[in-house]
Amino acid sequence: MSETIIQVRGLVKVYDELIAVNGISFDVKEGQVFAFLGPNGAGKTTTVEIIETIRTATSGQVNILGLDIKKNRTDILRRIGVLPQEFSSFDRLTVRETVQYYSRLFKGEPDIDELLELVNLTEHRDQLYMNLSGGLKQRVGIAVALVNDPEIVFLDEPTTGLDPRARRDVWDVIKGLKKSGKTIFLTTHYMEEAEVLADDVAIISKGDIIAHGTTSQLIDQYCSTIHVSIRGAGPGVEEVAKNLGLTLENRENGTVTIEASNNDQVVEILNNLKARDIKYDGLDIRKANLEEVFLSLTGESLTTGGEE
Amino acid sequence: MMDAKLIYANLIMLLKEFHRNKASMFFVLLFPIILMLLFGFIFQDQGEMEYDLLVQDLDGGPNARNLTAMINSTGLFGVTDVDPSEEPGQYLIDHKANAMLIIPEGYSDQFDAIMLSRTTGLPVNETVSVKIVYDPANSAAMTKIGILNSIIDGVNKGASGAPDVLVLEMETTVSDDFEYIDFFAPGIIAMSVMTTALFGTVGMNTELRQKGILRKLATTPLSRSEWLLANILYQLCMAVLSTISILLVGMGLFGLRPHINLFLPLFVLLNVFAFSGIGMLITRFVKDADGAQAAANAVMFPMMFLSGTFFPLETMPDFLKTVANFLPLYYVNEGMRAAMITLDEGTLMTSTVILVVLAIVIFVLGVLLTSWKHD
Incomplete structure (x- = not known):
C-alpha cells in the first residue's frame, strides 16, 4: 500500500x-x-x-x-x-x-x-x-x-x-x-x-x-446488476426471465435486457436460451457503471444538478 | 517579501499583451490626443481672446473712426466694417453673427460739441450714444458687450482728460503669458493618466477575474503585492505613453511651452500609484464587472469636474472648493500646473507631500486588504 x-x-x-x-x-x-x-x-x-x-x-x-x-x-x-x-x-x-x-x-x-x-x-x-x-x-x-x-x-x-x-x-x-x-x-x-x-x-x-x-x-457494492441484452431475440425470451424470476426490460429497437444480479444467473440465462433453442442476433453482457451506482445511491442522475 | 523578477515577468507579459492588442493601443494613445485636440481648439480662441465684431459706421467722421481704431487696437476684437445701407437685425441673421456696433449719424459732431462745452467749464448733461444690436441668446454676444462697455468706460475717462488709460488697462488683462492651453494641458495629462490607471486597472482585473485567471494566479507563488506592483508599473508605462502624446500635440499644434522638470514624471508616477491602487481596491470589493465600472465612474466624475481640470476652481462656490481639497486629483492638477507652468515651489511641495502620503496609504491598503483567497 x-x-x-x-x-x-x-x-x-x-x-x-x-x-x-x-x-x-x-x-x-x-x-x-x-x-x-x-x-x-x-x-x-x-x-x-x-x-x-x-x-x-x-x-x-x-x-x-x-x-x-x-x-x-x-x-x-x-x-x-x-x-x-x-x-x-x-x-x-x-x-x-x-x-x-x-x-x-x-x-x-x-x-x-x-x-x-x-x-x-x-x-x-x-x-x-x-x-x-x-x-x-x-x-x-x-x-x-x-x-x-x-x-x-x-x-x-x-x-x-x-x-x-x-x-x-x-x-x-x-x-x-x-x-x-x-x-x-x-x-x-x-x-x-x-x-x-x-x-x-x-x-x-x-x-x-x-x-x-x-x-x-x-x-x-452498490449496483451489482449485470445487464444481459439480447438483440433480435425470438419468442420465448420473456419466459426465460420469468422462470428465473428476473426483471426483463423491452427496448424499442427490438432488444430485450434481462437484469441478472450475479454471474451464475448470467450463465443460467444463456443456458436457458440454448435449451429452449431461442434464436437471437446479438448478445451484450455489461456490468453496471458508476452512473448507475450514483443513481442507486441518490436516486438522482449525475449529469443534472445546479451550477457549482 | 517582493521579488523583482516576478514583478518583471508580469510587467513583460502585460506589455506583450498590450502591444498585440491593437484596440487597446489605439485607445491609450488616441484618447488623450482627442481630448487635447478638442480642448486645444476650443480654448485656442479664448487664449488669444479675439472676438469678431461687426461695426456699422453711419457717421464716417473722425471721432467715429477714432472709436473704431480704439476698439481695434485693444487686440480683443477683429473688427469687420458693415456697409451703412444694411439693416442691422437682418444682417446679423443673414451672416449668422451675434453682435453689431452701430455708430449713429452725427456722432462725431455731437462728440466734439460735448468736448467743447466741457472745456468751457459749463455743466453738461448731454451724452452721445452708440448702439449695439445683439442676439440675447448668444453668450459670446454678452462677453462682447462686457468688453465694449469697458472700452467705452475708457473713452469716457479719456474724454475727461486722461488719454491712453484705456489702452494700458486693457493690455494688462491680456498680456499675461498664461494662456488657456497652459492651464489646460497639465489638467488633461492629470486626467488622462487618472482615467487610464483607474479604468485600466479595474477593466483588466475584472476581466482576469471573470476568466478565472486570477484564480489560477492564486495557485502560484506570485504574491498579491507583486501583482499589485506589476499592475502599477504597467499602468505607469501607459501613463508615460499618453503623457508624451499629449505634450507632443500641445507643443506641436497649440504652442504649449511647458517647463519640463523632474516634477512632471513624479506627479505622473504618484497619480498612477494612487488611482491604480484605488482600482485594485475597487476590484477587490466589487466583484461584478458592471458594478466595478460604475464604482470607477463614481470615483472619476467628481475628480474630473471638481479638481480644476476643466474649470478653474476660483469660479466655484466655496463648499465645492472645500470638497476639491479632499480630492487626490486636485493635488495632481495643482502639482502638474506648478511643475509645468508656474513653478510655484510652495504648491509643488504641498502636492508632492500629500500625494506621496496618499500613494503609500493606498498601496498599503491594497496589499493588506486584497488577497488571492476567496471565501
Whole structure:
C-alpha cells in the first residue's frame, strides 16, 4: 500500500446558510489517480480549492504532502500543480509564452518544449491562446499546471465542455501523467472519465461523500446488476426471465435486457436460451457503471444538478 | 517579501499583451490626443481672446473712426466694417453673427460739441450714444458687450482728460503669458493618466477575474503585492505613453511651452500609484464587472469636474472648493500646473507631500486588504 499524500478530516465549508461541504474525510494515496465524482453543486470544487489553499475552510483538518494547509501555504503551492475549473489564460500570449510566463512565477526553468511535447502541443506552440480550440486550451492549462514539476496535480473538471474527441485527447495526457508517477486529484461529473482514469473514486453528493473505493468495488457494492441484452431475440425470451424470476426490460429497437444480479444467473440465462433453442442476433453482457451506482445511491442522475 | 523578477515577468507579459492588442493601443494613445485636440481648439480662441465684431459706421467722421481704431487696437476684437445701407437685425441673421456696433449719424459732431462745452467749464448733461444690436441668446454676444462697455468706460475717462488709460488697462488683462492651453494641458495629462490607471486597472482585473485567471494566479507563488506592483508599473508605462502624446500635440499644434522638470514624471508616477491602487481596491470589493465600472465612474466624475481640470476652481462656490481639497486629483492638477507652468515651489511641495502620503496609504491598503483567497 502506498503512502497517504492528502489527508482530509472532518472538512466543513458553510456559505451563509448553505452547507457546501458537510464534514467529509478521505485519504488520497501517492501515485494514484483519485477521482472526486459528483454532480455540479455537490461541493467538489469547494473541497478541492480548500486543499489547494485558495479557499478557507469553516472547520476541519487538511494535510497535504505532510503539511498543514493553514500554515504552509507557500510551501504547498510550490509542490502542487493546479488546473482550475474553467481554466483560461491571457488571450494574446502564445502557447509557449504562456507556459514560460507561469514557469517564471515558480522561478523554475523547466524544459518548456518537453512540457509541450508531453501535452501534445508542440505543433501549436506559436499560436495565440485566444485562437486555440477548447481542447487545446485545456491542454495548455495542464502544461501550465506542470511547470513546477509538482508532486500532486489537481485537475478540476478538465474535460467539461469538450467534444468527445478532445476529451479523449485530454485523457491520454492524464494517463501519461499517471505513468510519470504523479498523484492526480481529478474532479469530474463524467462517470466515464472516472472509470477510465481513476484508481480510487469518491462519490460526493450534497456535501457528503456517499461512497468511496475502486470503480469495481463501488459497482460490486452498490449496483451489482449485470445487464444481459439480447438483440433480435425470438419468442420465448420473456419466459426465460420469468422462470428465473428476473426483471426483463423491452427496448424499442427490438432488444430485450434481462437484469441478472450475479454471474451464475448470467450463465443460467444463456443456458436457458440454448435449451429452449431461442434464436437471437446479438448478445451484450455489461456490468453496471458508476452512473448507475450514483443513481442507486441518490436516486438522482449525475449529469443534472445546479451550477457549482 | 517582493521579488523583482516576478514583478518583471508580469510587467513583460502585460506589455506583450498590450502591444498585440491593437484596440487597446489605439485607445491609450488616441484618447488623450482627442481630448487635447478638442480642448486645444476650443480654448485656442479664448487664449488669444479675439472676438469678431461687426461695426456699422453711419457717421464716417473722425471721432467715429477714432472709436473704431480704439476698439481695434485693444487686440480683443477683429473688427469687420458693415456697409451703412444694411439693416442691422437682418444682417446679423443673414451672416449668422451675434453682435453689431452701430455708430449713429452725427456722432462725431455731437462728440466734439460735448468736448467743447466741457472745456468751457459749463455743466453738461448731454451724452452721445452708440448702439449695439445683439442676439440675447448668444453668450459670446454678452462677453462682447462686457468688453465694449469697458472700452467705452475708457473713452469716457479719456474724454475727461486722461488719454491712453484705456489702452494700458486693457493690455494688462491680456498680456499675461498664461494662456488657456497652459492651464489646460497639465489638467488633461492629470486626467488622462487618472482615467487610464483607474479604468485600466479595474477593466483588466475584472476581466482576469471573470476568466478565472486570477484564480489560477492564486495557485502560484506570485504574491498579491507583486501583482499589485506589476499592475502599477504597467499602468505607469501607459501613463508615460499618453503623457508624451499629449505634450507632443500641445507643443506641436497649440504652442504649449511647458517647463519640463523632474516634477512632471513624479506627479505622473504618484497619480498612477494612487488611482491604480484605488482600482485594485475597487476590484477587490466589487466583484461584478458592471458594478466595478460604475464604482470607477463614481470615483472619476467628481475628480474630473471638481479638481480644476476643466474649470478653474476660483469660479466655484466655496463648499465645492472645500470638497476639491479632499480630492487626490486636485493635488495632481495643482502639482502638474506648478511643475509645468508656474513653478510655484510652495504648491509643488504641498502636492508632492500629500500625494506621496496618499500613494503609500493606498498601496498599503491594497496589499493588506486584497488577497488571492476567496471565501
